[in-house]
Amino acid sequence: MSGRVIVITSGKGGVGKTTTNANIGTALASMGKKVVMIDTDLGLRNLDLLLGLENRIVYTIVDVVEERCKLKQALVKDKKNPNLCLLAAAQTRDKTAVTEEQLKDICEKLKKDFDFILVDCPAGIEQGFQNAVAGASEAIVVTTPEMSAVRDADRIIGLLEAKEEIKSYKLLLNRVRPNLIESKDMMSVEDVVEILSAELIGIIPEDTGIITSTNKGEPIVNDSKSLAGKAYMNVAKRIMGEEVPFLNIEEPKGVLARVKKFFSGLAGKEK
Amino acid sequence: MIFANLYNKVLGFFRRTEQEQTESAKDTACNRLRVVLMQDRTNLTPELMERMRKELVELLSKYVEMDKEALELNLEQDGEQVALMLSIPVIRARDEEEIKAALEKEDAGETEETSDEEQEEAESEEKSEDESEDEPDEEETPDIAEEVKPKKTKKSD
Numbered sequence: 561m562s563g564r565v566i567v568i569t570s571g572k573g574g575v576g577k578t579t580t581n582a583n584i585g586t587a588l589a590s591m592g593k594k595v596v597m598i599d600t601d602l603g604l605r606n607l608d609l610l611l612g613l614e615n616r617i618v619y620t621i622v623d624v625v626e627e628r629c630k631l632k633q634a635l636v637k638d639k640k641n642p643n644l645c646l647l648a649a650a651q652t653r654d655k656t657a658v659t660e661e662q663l664k665d666i667c668e669k670l671k672k673d674f675d676f677i678l679v680d681c682p683a684g685i686e687q688g689f690q691n692a693v694a695g696a697s698e699a700i701v702v703t704t705p706e707m708s709a710v711r712d713a714d715r716i717i718g719l720l721e722a723k724e725e726i727k728s729y730k731l732l733l734n735r736v737r738p739n740l741i742e743s744k745d746m747m748s749v750e751d752v753v754e755i756l757s758a759e760l761i762g763i764i765p766e767d768t769g770i771i772t773s774t775n776k777g778e779p780i781v782n783d784s785k786s787l788a789g790k791a792y793m794n795v796a797k798r799i800m801g802e803e804v805p806f807l808n809i810e811e812p813k814g815v816l817a818r819v820k821k822f823f824s825g826l827a828g829k830e831k
Numbered sequence: 832m833i834f835a836n837l838y839n840k841v842l843g844f845f846r847r848t849e850q851e852q853t854e855s856a857k858d859t860a861c862n863r864l865r866v867v868l869m870q871d872r873t874n875l876t877p878e879l880m881e882r883m884r885k886e887l888v889e890l891l892s893k894y895v896e897m898d899k900e901a902l903e904l905n906l907e908q909d910g911e912q913v914a915l916m917l918s919i920p921v922i923r924a925r926d927e928e929e930i931k932a933a934l935e936k937e938d939a940g941e942t943e944e945t946s947d948e949e950q951e952e953a954e955s956e957e958k959s960e961d962e963s964e965d966e967p968d969e970e971e972t973p974d975i976a977e978e979v980k981p982k983k984t985k986k987s988d
Contacts (some may be wrong), residue, residue: 617849707867714868744855751861755868 563671566678566799567696569720573683576734579770580792581680581780582610584700584822586779589644593675594633596664598643600692602657602683607648612639612777613646622650622657624666627807631669640782645674648757655687660694667695676799685719693720699729700761705736705747714756729747730761732795737766737811763797764788764807869906880904887917893933896922913946 568581568638581597589595599607600619608614619634624647638644647666650657663679670677681692682715684810693699699720703713713731733749740746747755749763767788773780780789781796787809875883884904891897898920907916925933 638940707864710864711867711871718872742855744857747857747860747864751857755861755864 561594561672563674563677564698565667565671565696566676566698566700567681567693567726568678568700568702569681569689569692569716570709571716572700572703572709573621574701575709576764577683577702578606578610578680579774580700580702580732580734580764580795581678581749582794583781583789584796584799585634585644585676585678586611586638586641587793588676588678588717588774588799589638589641589782590781591796591800591825592643593800594643594673594680595673595676595791596647596670597678597680598647598670599649599680600650600658600688601680602688603651603654604682605651607680608646609777610647610779611646611756611772613648614777617646617648620648622653624657625629625662631666646726655682655691658691660691663691665697674693689716689719693726695724695726698730700759701729701730702734703752703756704734704751705741705749707747709822710747710752710755717756717758723831726828729758731756731758732762733760734764735766736763736809741812760806761798763790763806763809764791764795765807866906866913873906875906890921893925893937894930895919895924898922 567752568577568584570577570711578599578601585595586599588817597607599605600621601607603622605812607615610619613636615668616636618636619629623629624631624634634647635645638649646770667679668676677695679696680760682688700715701713701720703709717729720729731753733752737746741748749760753760765787767786769780769783769786770788773783773786779792780786781792783789787807790811791807794807797804885901887904888897888899888902892899901920903916903918905916907914923961
């Protein structure tokens with residue numbers, strides 16, 4: 561087996577890299593693929609929390625690198641899906657504890673046993689980013705339709721293009737708010753795609769369900785009713801090579817919807 | 832208050848064209864982003880821009896007397912294209928003798944290959960001197976545009 565190594569990166573923090581990682585990983589595993597997620601955000605680990613695995617971590621990636629345990633011992637299995645594993649970051653160390661070469665080496669080893677290796681990249685463009693990208697051959701650039709996030713994504717795309725090992729990168733537009741796009745207060749999906757001239761792999765609508773799912777430590781893809789969950793599932797399908805049309809995330813239109821919006825807006829103002 | 836809200840809401844409900852008159856927040860964002868990304872993508876750091884500004888001041892002050900501090904050099908969005916905008920507040924055009932003196936001084940100082948080119952440039956500008964007298968010049972530097980374009984096309988690959 562020779563797995564695909566995909567780094568999930570963004571430049572800017574807080575745009576949803578880790579959430580994306582947890583959800584795509586869970587989705588791919590639910591489709592029967594063997595998936596391992598590597599949290600490379602040393603010192604600021606969070607992927608364990610989103611997966612609800614924070615209490616199960618015994619060894620971290622730093623323990624592997626410093627040979628206090630074997631690679632397989634450090635892999636934490638997901639509660640629900642045995643196909644899904646996590647290699648956690650160390651919380652007490654900084655980005656210098658692991659080198660590019662070491663990460664490359666870990667990815668090479670994991671490729672033999674897993675279909676997908678998803679690398680969760682820290683924010684920024686410093687060594688942490690360089691490390692995370694080192695072992696990957698594909699990248700997903702997460703951004704939101706906000707100026708600062710798009711600018712940082714552009715910077716990341718520039719850096720990815722300069723890396724020979726990265727064969728392809730795709731854009732994932734997160735936290736899209738259709739009503740703001742409709743009122744022309746927010747950049748549309750098309751605007752962002754045009755500005756960054758990158759291929760799109762997913763559009764994830766803003767969803768309050770993400771907050772509750774994070775709080776519970778259960779990725780939102782497990783909730784088949786949630787729109788964001790469906791959108792993440794579609795991203796996983798596209799990664800697998802399936803052609804899936806982008807979800808219609810627009811709010812229902814038509815006279816009735818407009819009348820409803822009219823009254824809900826009034827009620828809001830009266831308060 | 833509520834009535835005013837109601838009135839606006841009703842108006843907005845039937846006529847939705849009003850907001851399209853002014854530039855929307857999204858358009859502002861797009862335009863600002865295009866400019867800032869152009870700056871990010873080129874290797875023109877603020878220091879380089881400042882150097883370019885100084886060099887332009889030096890070059891142009893041979894021909895016109897201008898407010899050196901007020902010369903502005905910026906990348907700006909101009910419709911679909913990003914242009915290098917140069918705004919020069921001209922105080923007065925130099926007379927022929929001043930220009931000659933400046934050029935002679937330069938020729939005496941330099942014997943490099945570039946001086947020929949500069950001479951040519953100087954001559955052509957001398958001819959059009961009258962027109963450019965009091966309008967702030969806005970010009971595009973083709974070199975920059977060329978440097979930028981391949982990067983853009985590389986992206987879409």
